Amino acid sequence: MHKLRNILCIIPPHMLREIGEKGTANQRTLALATLSHSNEIRSLRFQKEMVERAAMMRAPTKQRNVYDAKNGSQLPGTLVRTEGDPISTDTAVNEAFDGAGATYDMFFEVYGRNSIDNNGMRLDSTVHYQKGFDNAFWDGKQMVYGDGDEDLPPAEQLFRRFTASLDVIGHELTHGVTQFEANLNYFSQPGALNESMSDVFGSLVKQRLRGDTAGQADWIIGEGLFTSNVNGVGIRSMKAPGTAYNDPVLGKDPQPAHMSNYVNTIEDNGGVHINSGIPNHAFYVASIEIGGNAWEKAGQIWYKTLADKLNSTSNFQDAANLTFEAAGELFGANSLEQNAVKKGWEEVGIAVGAPPQGEGCLTAVLRAVGLAK
Amino acid sequence: MTRIEFERSGGFMGRKVTLNLNLDELPPDQAQTLSLLIDESDFFNLPDSPAKPPVPDSFLYTITVTTDTRQHTVHTSDTTAPERLRPLLIDLSARARAR
Numbered sequence: 001m002h003k004l005r006n007i008l009c010i011i012p013p014h015m016l017r018e019i020g021e022k023g024t025a026n027q028r029t030l031a032l033a034t035l036s037h038s039n040e041i042r043s044l045r046f047q048k049e050m051v052e053r054a055a056m057m058r059a060p061t062k063q064r065n066v067y068d069a070k071n072g073s074q075l076p077g078t079l080v081r082t083e084g085d086p087i088s089t090d091t092a093v094n095e096a097f098d099g100a101g102a103t104y105d106m107f108f109e110v111y112g113r114n115s116i117d118n119n120g121m122r123l124d125s126t127v128h129y130q131k132g133f134d135n136a137f138w139d140g141k142q143m144v145y146g147d148g149d150e151d152l153p154p155a156e157q158l159f160r161r162f163t164a165s166l167d168v169i170g171h172e173l174t175h176g177v178t179q180f181e182a183n184l185n186y187f188s189q190p191g192a193l194n195e196s197m198s199d200v201f202g203s204l205v206k207q208r209l210r211g212d213t214a215g216q217a218d219w220i221i222g223e224g225l226f227t228s229n230v231n232g233v234g235i236r237s238m239k240a241p242g243t244a245y246n247d248p249v250l251g252k253d254p255q256p257a258h259m260s261n262y263v264n265t266i267e268d269n270g271g272v273h274i275n276s277g278i279p280n281h282a283f284y285v286a287s288i289e290i291g292g293n294a295w296e297k298a299g300q301i302w303y304k305t306l307a308d309k310l311n312s313t314s315n316f317q318d319a320a321n322l323t324f325e326a327a328g329e330l331f332g333a334n335s336l337e338q339n340a341v342k343k344g345w346e347e348v349g350i351a352v353g354a355p356p357q358g359e360g361c362l363t364a365v366l367r368a369v370g371l372a373k
Numbered sequence: 374m375t376r377i378e379f380e381r382s383g384g385f386m387g388r389k390v391t392l393n394l395n396l397d398e399l400p401p402d403q404a405q406t407l408s409l410l411i412d413e414s415d416f417f418n419l420p421d422s423p424a425k426p427p428v429p430d431s432f433l434y435t436i437t438v439t440t441d442t443r444q445h446t447v448h449t450s451d452t453t454a455p456e457r458l459r460p461l462l463i464d465l466s467a468r469a470r471a472r
Contacts, residue, residue, distance in 0.1 A: 073451065073459055130451075132467055135384045137430035139452050149470055156471065168385065175429040186427040194429065222385070235386050250388065269427050273387025 061120030062104050066096045069129045069144075076126045076142055092163045096125040096145060099169030103205045106170075107177065110208070110295055111303045116176035123173065127163060136162040138175035145172075148225070157227045158249065165224045165234075166209065171202030182310035189315040191272035196279035197306055203238060204295040214287040214294040220244065238284045241277030257281045259316070259349030278348045279319055286323075286344030290337055297337050301327045317354055320345040324352040375408065376439045379465040383433040392469040410461040411438055417445045419458060424450040434462060 062083070068090070069077035081088050081097050088094050100123040107113040115121045124142035133146025145168075148159035162168055175198050178184055184194035199221050207217045221244075222235030232245025232253070241255035255277030256262055262278065265271045283302060287294035301323055309322040323341050331337035342352045379392040396404040416438055424431055428450060437446040447458070454462055 073454075075452075130463065132470060134470065135386075135430065135432060137385070137428055137432075137451070139428050139431070151467065152471055162385070171385075172430065186429055191427075198429070254387075267382050267389060268387040269383060269433075271387070273383075273385070 061114055062101065062108070063115075063120070063122040064097055064100050064104075065122060065124045066093045066100075067124065067126040068093070069126050071128055071131045073130055075129075075139065075144065076124055077128075090127070092127040092145065092147070092161050095161075095163035095166075096127050096143070096169065099163065099166050099205075100125055100143070100173060102166060102209050103170045103173045103201075106201070106205050106208050106295060110299065111307075113177070113303075113307075116173065117180045121176075125169075127161075134159040134162075136168055136172055138172045138179075140179065143169070143172040143176075148227075155229065158230050159225055160227055162225065165222050167199075167202035167206045167221055167223070168225070169202070170205035171198040171221065174198040174201040177201070178306065181307045182314065183312045184310065184314060185312050186269050186272060188270035188272075189275070190313055191269050192275040193279055193310070193314060193316065193319055195272045195276035196283070197302070199236060199238060199276060199280050200283050200302055201299070204299050207293070208295045213292055214284075214290070214298070217294065219284055236273075236277065236280070238277075238280040241281050255280075257348065278350075279316060282320070282344040282348045282350070284344070285347045286340045289340030289343050297331070298340075301330060301337065301341060304330060316350055320350045320352050321354075374439075374441050375404075375411070377407065377411075377465065378435075378437040378439075379469055380435045381432050381466060381469060382435075383431060385430045390469040392465060394468075407461075407464070410464055414455075414458045414461050416447070416458075416461070417443060419445070419447050419455060421447060422449040422453045422455060422458075424453045428452050434466075436461070436465065 064083055065076075065079055066081040066088075067075075067077040068080045069075065080090070081093050088097075104115060104123060107115070115123065125145065126142060127145045129144050129146050131147075132149050132151035134149050136143065136145045138144075145162045147161045149157050150161070175194070178194050178197050184190040184197070186194055203217070203219060203221060207214075218233075219239035220234035220237055223233060225235060226232050226245070230245060230250060231247040232250070234244050236253070236255055237244040241257040242253050244253040244255075246252045254263065254274050256275065257277055259278060263271045263274045265274070268274060283298060286301075287298040290297050304326040305319065305323045309326060310319065314322070324338060324345075327335070327338040327341045345352050375396040377392070377394040377396070379394075380389065381391075382389040394407070396407055399407070423433070431450050431452060434449050434454070435446065436449075437444065449455075449458065449462070
């Protein structure tokens, strides 16, 4: 990173434009991040603008299609709205369209990423999937949304349509981003990290659109999904995992906020939607420690980690170590930002720098004293 | 005697819903409908059809049908369920959610 900063300082504007237009996501992210933290030098500010302007030249690749499954199971269904079409009379169609747009915009404008595959991939969404489908998912190619449990009598309904919550849309689209980057296995800790990345960027899309700082944000995932029959504010809370709902029918939010309450289970692909509370809360704490808008610095650190550092088998300890490393590269060793990341993981019971799971303590000690490779 | 055990787990919320039905204890018309759906799905010859790799946020379904002479279990998902199983899957999901 420091090497890169030095290189960028002597790169002429036309080459920066090349990086913005043809560089990899990583190169653009690094260029933007490096330059944005060298604002004290006027020439660098100018160079940052050049990179951003060049990135904007790629903008017209935002392509959104929304399909209607008409309560069936066939995907994608009938195309009902595409880029440039007027607003639909169907609220779910517009929510899916606008939500995909807000998510695309954040990834593009903040992280320099051009869609799910970073190559302008069209964003396909299907609404009205099946009847009484209280769910949303990413099927590997597109986003799919149900209408909740609209088929039940009003007094028994628990869920509204799943497009009603912007962070749910951001969550599903981020599953696509993860698939093209770290491709975290959807089981156990890698799976919970996969889930957490979706909650993190889903929440950031909402925070950015509302203009909420980390301190102002509600950090609720799926706010607005429950009907008034449910005693709860949403599906998950990143601020206080385990407190989003407590309801006679749904039970209590099962998310832990600390490793001491980690849930070992084979259900839900090894508890991917349960233990995600742990990395979720680490991100929340880091964001609060850094202050300001969470999508800017904390989001940048997590994005860099997702795009450049994690792999399919990464666990929580890896994520802690690698977000710490990313923060050091972006903001400097022992910076406020790097210390915030360390504190975030500490609060959930993970010490940054501890050896990854699978490597015994003895091995680490032996390596430290030069007796093991 | 025909019994159905149904479980739906996973999903965006990770919430599990379950259902245990003894067809002999159901109103005759409902028992008849379910028997028909089991027959039409050719249930006892259905292979497992889980999503591999798993689909993020997808529901995971496990259905076991037990009669006097046989028992069979199928694991499946929304994106991989055979078409002939879908009517039974949707019926059981609706019953499980309504409870």
